[in-house]
Amino acid sequence: MVQLTSEMKRLVDSESGTVSREIFWNQDLYDQEMEQVFNRSWLFVGHESQIPNAGDYILGRMGEEAVIVSRGRDEKVHVFLNSCRHRGNRVCRYDQGNSFTHVCSFHGWTYDATGALVALPYHENGYDLMDKSQWGLLQARVEVFHGSIWATWDKSAPSFHEYLGGSDFYLATGLMHTDGSDNGAEVLGGVVKWRLGCNWKVPCPDTDTTHGWITHRSTALALGVGATGNPVRPREDRSISVGQTRSRYTVSFPEGHTMGVTIPEEGDPGWEESGTWNERPAVREYLREKFEERKKRLGLMAHLSVGPAIFPNEGWLGRVVRIMHPQGPAMTEIWTYFFVDKDAPQEVKTELANYYELYYGPGGVTQQDDMENWYALTIASKGPVAQKLDLNYQMRLSEPPLHGPTEFGMPGLFAHNYSDENHRRYYQRWAEVMQAKDWGEMAPTKAAAAKDDWMKNGNGR
Ligand code: FES
Numbered sequence: 046m047v048q049l050t051s052e053m054k055r056l057v058d059s060e061s062g063t064v065s066r067e068i069f070w071n072q073d074l075y076d077q078e079m080e081q082v083f084n085r086s087w088l089f090v091g092h093e094s095q096i097p098n099a100g101d102y103i104l105g106r107m108g109e110e111a112v113i114v115s116r117g118r119d120e121k122v123h124v125f126l127n128s129c130r131h132r133g134n135r136v137c138r139y140d141q142g143n144s145f146t147h148v149c150s151f152h153g154w155t156y157d158a159t160g161a162l163v164a165l166p167y168h169e170n171g172y173d174l175m176d177k178s179q180w181g182l183l184q185a186r187v188e189v190f191h192g193s194i195w196a197t198w199d200k201s202a203p204s205f206h207e208y209l210g211g212s213d214f215y216l217a218t219g220l221m222h223t224d225g226s227d228n229g230a231e232v233l234g235g236v237v238k239w240r241l242g243c244n245w246k247v248p249c250p251d252t253d254t255t256h257g258w259i260t261h262r263s264t265a266l267a268l269g270v271g272a273t274g275n276p277v278r279p280r281e282d283r284s285i286s287v288g289q290t291r292s293r294y295t296v297s298f299p300e301g302h303t304m305g306v307t308i309p310e311e312g313d314p315g316w317e318e319s320g321t322w323n324e325r326p327a328v329r330e331y332l333r334e335k336f337e338e339r340k341k342r343l344g345l346m347a348h349l350s351v352g353p354a355i356f357p358n359e360g361w362l363g364r365v366v367r368i369m370h371p372q373g374p375a376m377t378e379i380w381t382y383f384f385v386d387k388d389a390p391q392e393v394k395t396e397l398a399n400y401y402e403l404y405y406g407p408g409g410v411t412q413q414d415d416m417e418n419w420y421a422l423t424i425a426s427k428g429p430v431a432q433k434l435d436l437n438y439q440m441r442l443s444e445p446p447l448h449g450p451t452e453f454g455m456p457g458l459f460a461h462n463y464s465d466e467n468h469r470r471y472y473q474r475w476a477e478v479m480q481a482k483d484w485g486e487m488a489p490t491k492a493a494a495a496k497d498d499w500m501k502n503g504n505g506r
């Protein structure tokens with residue numbers, strides 16, 4: 046396991062629960078992040094439903110790198126760098142489409158749907174000594190997890206399953222059909238993309254449970270809807286909301302994955318009862334029917350409500366996935382994917398699209414609230430005086446995490462719903478990955494051993 050240097054401990058001090066503001070503004074640290082974090086981690090690049098047929102492709106991002114996510118004639122998903130091997134031009138300029146060839150607009154080098162170089166002008170006369178097989182677009186490793194597509198540049202990285210370190214249990218939940226069956230979700234429409242002047246880590250992990258009551262207060266007052274999307278109701282009536290029950294926890298993994306989890310209990314309300322759908326009867330009736338099927342399939346676990354944030358830059362809000370792509374220390378490009386059941390009636394999909402647009406994305410009423418704070422804290426942390434003041438992540442620092450499997454029968458390290466434990470775990474992992482020489486130093490097996498120690502000793506710090 047990697048031992049943090051004193052300099053790294055100064056930046057991220059898990060024992061005292063503080064984080065230096067330098068990690069949001071320092072260009073050298075940002076450059077190091079691109080090498081150490083983004084070039085070695087498994088990153089979300091899309092979903093199979095976006096490329097159902099051979100030749101289908103979408104563009105994706107891996108850190109600052111632009112990639113093409115493509116389904117080849119072999120029906121397999123390929124991910125390769127969108128940068129021509131000749132003079133570096135961007136090969137594909139469309140967000141999505143269907144083509145078995147990608148022709149570079151500069152000199153015409155042509156690649157197939159697996160990224161292989163298949164044709165180039167003047168080859169016969171001009172490139173006699175060139176081995177075309179060595180000049181294809183750079184391939185990433187790819188794994189498909191319940192339809193979601195993940196890629197890494199690192200040949201020595203563990204499998205994606207190992208990388209998840211037990212959080213696969215929660216990630217799979219988000220990718221299910223509402224009726225609890227596998228592979229029934231699809232991305233609704235296109236990917237919503239926008240830029241915001243904040244460091245990419247500021248919105249990650251978005252499992253901050255203590256901000257909503259004030260950050261989204263104006264939305265509640267002005268529009269009469271709460272932070273969860275529910276109409277504002279009398280306080281005594283709010284216990285019915287999913288996610289607001291007494292058994293809500295924040296959950297983290299040594300691998301840096303974090304989330305909020307509501308422990309399912311007998312008698313929990315179905316999803317259709319959340320209040321969000323009172324004004325949308327088509328959605329409410331659809332959810333009621335599918336949730337009954339879900340309960341038959343999954344039993345008590347049908348009620349599991351979870352939004353996993355997978356290290357380093359992926360996060361869920363309900364059935365919405367947001368990816369925080371770095372674009373320099375103080376600029377982030379956020380890509381948002383809305384998920385629905387593939388076979389839901391069109392009326393339900395349309396209602397959900399309207400709801401998603403109302404709530405999430407750059408024009409969404411709650412997302413705007415968050416964006417304003419994320420931007421303002423970045424600007425207010427830039428000056429040399431502010432830079433010297435550490436950020437505070439001390440909430441419930443003294444409480445040891447609860448052991449998931451023994452206490453709750455579910456994986457992960459559980460902490461109070463109102464706690465900074467998820468952020469402390471996230472930044473601790475960030476520091477480890479930033480410093481580790483290789484996967485040997487940050488291998489999931491070692492992280493798992495550390496997790497066992499953590500369990501035995503009652504804390505992992
Ligand atoms: S840069 Fe692509 S063909 Fe020359």
Ligand SMILES: [Fe+2]
Nearest residue numbers: 257260411415
């Ligand atoms: Fe928020």
